Amino acid sequence: MSGETHHTIGELARRTGLSVKTIRYYADSGLVPPTDRSPAGYRRYDPGAVARLELVRTLRELGLDLATIRRVVNKEVSLHEVAAAHAEALAVQIRVLRLRQAVLTVAARRGASPAExxxxxxxxxLTTRERGQLVADFLGSIFDDLGDQPAYPGAIVSMTPELPDDPTTGQIEAWLELVGLCRDPEFRGRMRQLARQHAADHDVPGLPRPDAVAVVRDGVASALAAGLDPTGPGADPVVATVIGRYADLTGRADDADLRQRLLARLDAANDPRRDRYLDLLSVVNGWPTGGGVAPAVDWFSRALRARMPSPAR
Structure with a gap:
């Protein structure tokens, strides 16, 4: 002991950056007790006190309480055990904070009332089971009475949001907005209308399942990218190709009735809420976003209307 260099409390403060008051508090708490005292009664600390103080400071900054730190310093429990337990507790707190942040962000964005x-x-x-029931109710309102159609189970799966166990704040925000759409009666009605139109287009046995929106989206992609005027003559080949593809899929002739039928499908699909649902679904499920069809549907609807005969007077 006599050969060791001992530090005064002031020297420890300079070495660690802690205040004398803080070091004295840690000493009185039994975390870093003095090695001995000088003849004048001042506290003295051995060289290991610097490392102990730095460990105490680090653990305090990480949020550990003094009682737990004392057990670590006194070797009553290993540091890795404490670190693992504290990390798990922090993970729970982080999930709670994400939920709170998402709720407050959405509430602020909407200007929500206290009830909202x-x-x-x-x-x-909501629990996983409760979320599943809410989504099942929404999708049931769309696809009820169509369950015997072969493609609908796949469509239901592709439209099902599944919030992960440890969602990001963005996923929680997307889920909350998605809930609003799922519970919107008008949106439910529009989606149900689309499902029934889709089923009506598939009343010819043996033909591939048609999807008017997909036909339009794929058929006008290059025209959209080129900035082609939908009402100009340059759009004629695009319109003819899309109409021909839709006629083939539905087993119907290209006539005024077919074009009116397709236009009705596009009018029903040209709802920004539909694209928004798909974007939110992608965020919640961790899928790539950007699959909106509204620009393509709008472009082709304008192109088709420009080529429909004027009503007789």
Whole structure:
């Protein structure tokens, strides 16, 4: 002991950057007790006190309480055990904070009332089973009575949001907005209308399942990219190709009835909420976004209307 260099409390403060008051508090708490005292009664610390103080400071900055730190310093429990337990506790706190942040962000964006904030909070804390029931109710309202159609189970799966166990704040925000769409009666009605139009286009046995929106989206992609005027003569080949493809898929002739039929499908699909649902679904499920069809549907609807005969007077 006599050969060791001992530090005064002031020297420890200079070496560690901690205040004398803080070091004295840690000493009185039993975390870093003095090695001995000088003849004048001042506290003295051995060289290891610097390392102990730095460990105490680090653990305090990481959020550990003094009682736990004392057990680590006194070797009553290993540091890795404490670190693992504290990391797990922090993970739980982080998930809670993400939920709170998402609820408050959406509430602020909507200018929500107290009742709406309460409802957002409730939707953010639904169990996996409760979320599944809400989504099943929404999709059931769209596809009921169409379950015998072979493609609909796949469509239902592709439209099902599945919030992960440890979602990001963005995924929670997307889920909360998605809930609003799922519970919107008008949106439900529009999606149900689309499903029934889709089923009506498939009443010819043996033909591939048609999808008017997909036909349009794929058929006008290059025209959209080129900035082609949908009402100009340059769009004629594009319109003819899309109409021909739709006629082949539905087993119907290209006539005024077919064009009116296709236009009705596009009018029903040309709803920004549909694209928004798909974008939110992609965020929640971790899929790539950007699959909106509204620009293509709008372009072709204008092109088709420009080529429809004027009503007789």
């Amino acid at each position: 904030v309460d409802e957002l909070h409730r939707m953010a804390h």
